[in-house]
Amino acid sequence: MLNYKNSDPYIEGVSLYELVKVCETPFYVYSQEKIINQVNKTKEILGNNIFYSVKSNSNQAILKLMQSLGIGADVVSSGELKRALKAGFDPKKIIFEGVGKSEQDLLYAIHKNIRLINTEALEEIKLINNLAKEKNKTVDIGVRLNPDIDGETLSKISTGKKTDKFGIDIDNVDKIIELVKACKSLNLVGISCHIGSQISKIEVYKNMFNQMKKIADKFFESGIMIKHIDLGGGFHVKYKDSDPDFNIEMVKQELDNCFAKTKYELSFEPGRYLIAESGIIITSIITIKNNGGIDYLIVDAGMNTLIRPAMYGAHHEILAINSNSEQFIDYTIAGPICESSDMFSKNIRLAKQKIGNLLVIKNSGAYGKVMSSNYNSRPLPSEILIYKDNYAIVYSPEKIEKTIETDNIPSWL
Numbered sequence: 571m572l573n574y575k576n577s578d579p580y581i582e583g584v585s586l587y588e589l590v591k592v593c594e595t596p597f598y599v600y601s602q603e604k605i606i607n608q609v610n611k612t613k614e615i616l617g618n619n620i621f622y623s624v625k626s627n628s629n630q631a632i633l634k635l636m637q638s639l640g641i642g643a644d645v646v647s648s649g650e651l652k653r654a655l656k657a658g659f660d661p662k663k664i665i666f667e668g669v670g671k672s673e674q675d676l677l678y679a680i681h682k683n684i685r686l687i688n689t690e691a692l693e694e695i696k697l698i699n700n701l702a703k704e705k706n707k708t709v710d711i712g713v714r715l716n717p718d719i720d721g722e723t724l725s726k727i728s729t730g731k732k733t734d735k736f737g738i739d740i741d742n743v744d745k746i747i748e749l750v751k752a753c754k755s756l757n758l759v760g761i762s763c764h765i766g767s768q769i770s771k772i773e774v775y776k777n778m779f780n781q782m783k784k785i786a787d788k789f790f791e792s793g794i795m796i797k798h799i800d801l802g803g804g805f806h807v808k809y810k811d812s813d814p815d816f817n818i819e820m821v822k823q824e825l826d827n828c829f830a831k832t833k834y835e836l837s838f839e840p841g842r843y844l845i846a847e848s849g850i851i852i853t854s855i856i857t858i859k860n861n862g863g864i865d866y867l868i869v870d871a872g873m874n875t876l877i878r879p880a881m882y883g884a885h886h887e888i889l890a891i892n893s894n895s896e897q898f899i900d901y902t903i904a905g906p907i908c909e910s911s912d913m914f915s916k917n918i919r920l921a922k923q924k925i926g927n928l929l930v931i932k933n934s935g936a937y938g939k940v941m942s943s944n945y946n947s948r949p950l951p952s953e954i955l956i957y958k959d960n961y962a963i964v965y966s967p968e969k970i971e972k973t974i975e976t977d978n979i980p981s982w983l
């Protein structure tokens with residue numbers, strides 16, 4: 571994402587050194603140009619029925635940008651639904667799913683007349699029917715199925731196996747059909763699945779597409795005229811140079827093979843693929859030390875800024891900005907949080923660093939800021955959006971004093 575002018579680092583036309591003057595590290599930076607290119611490429615290959623997975627990055631500026639590019643939104647809570655509506659998404663381009671929606675969540679979604687609510691449990695179908703009846707409405711629903719397909723990805727981001735908590739087990743398709751026929755306030759208009767994230771193997775997509783087509787036909791033959799099949803998100807992002815190559819055109823090839831001349835409208839819900847590579851974190855080196863022969867760089871970004879390495883064992887490439895030294899050292903890069911798992915990378919070879927130097931944590935646009943926390947009473951990171959020669963701070967955290975004020979001390983203390 572960085573380019574260099576006279577050896578100074580830039581994001582699009584904005585100098586990184588300029589950003590560091592206006593924003594305290596650690597902070598996130600996004601390139602609008604890169605997001606636009608990625609969304610347009612995805613639309614060109616997979617078509618216009620793309621529903622951006624809001625959970626991956628829900629900043630209002632990012633949502634407004636996604637909306638302006640003509641795609642829809644996939645939300646998993648009423649909070650995300652409110653964010654999507656505020657950013658200007660047409661309710662008819664919003665899908666609401668999620669493994670545990672409360673009655674309030676469902677009522678809000680019904681009230682807002684969104685495209686559809688994707689249900690993930692037989693009990694939830696009954697509840698939506700009751701709520702719709704009370705409100706004198708007919709509600710469009712989809713069912714998220716669990717097709718029992720191993721996404722062959724990290725276990726913590728795998729969601730499509732029979733025993734996973736997500737979706738409705740495909741063995742229950744007959745029960746769904748029977749139930750939906752009895753639910754007079756519902757229209758079952760689509761089926762969906764999402765079997766996990768970071769899925770690179772084309773065979774997995776092929777199995778999933780075939781499985782979903784078979785199930786869609788079964789619904790159709792039973793007299794439930796579903797209109798669309800939503801094939802989820804999960805497209806692979808190359809976080810490591812050694813990661814397998816992933817080509818979305820191969821997914822399109824399998825899609826065409828499986829759904830040639832289909833009667834169903836096909837859609838996808840990518841998050842990571844649209845935004846991960848368009849974001850970086852800028853962090854400063856706070857201190858340097860050697861413990862037991864390990865050369866540590868302790869930086870001001872931690873698991874509170876980006877939790878993916880600590881939570882999933884995920885890898886992010888790290889780049890040094892100041893690398894004038896001729897001497898190279900294998901560094902271990904860790905955050906300031908009092909947890910051993912607060913570690914970004916072990917043994918990465920960088921030019922010798924000094925305190926105050928800047929490092930860049932790459933491919934952090936998805937599941938980054940949205941998962942950040944105030945752990946250890948540290949402020950949340952800021953976010954900056956770049957477009958050509960312009961930048962805007964699109965999120966400024968509240969001061970930690972303000973966060974502390976939200977606690978209450980009871981009268982008896």
Ligand SMILES: Cc1ncc(COP(=O)(O)O)c(C=O)c1O
Pocket residue numbers: 623626644667764766767768802803804805839840841842843936
């Ligand atoms: C139902 C659903 N759809 C889409 C996504 C987006 O996944 P990804 O960011 O890997 O594309 C997720 C992520 O967890 C999800 O749960």
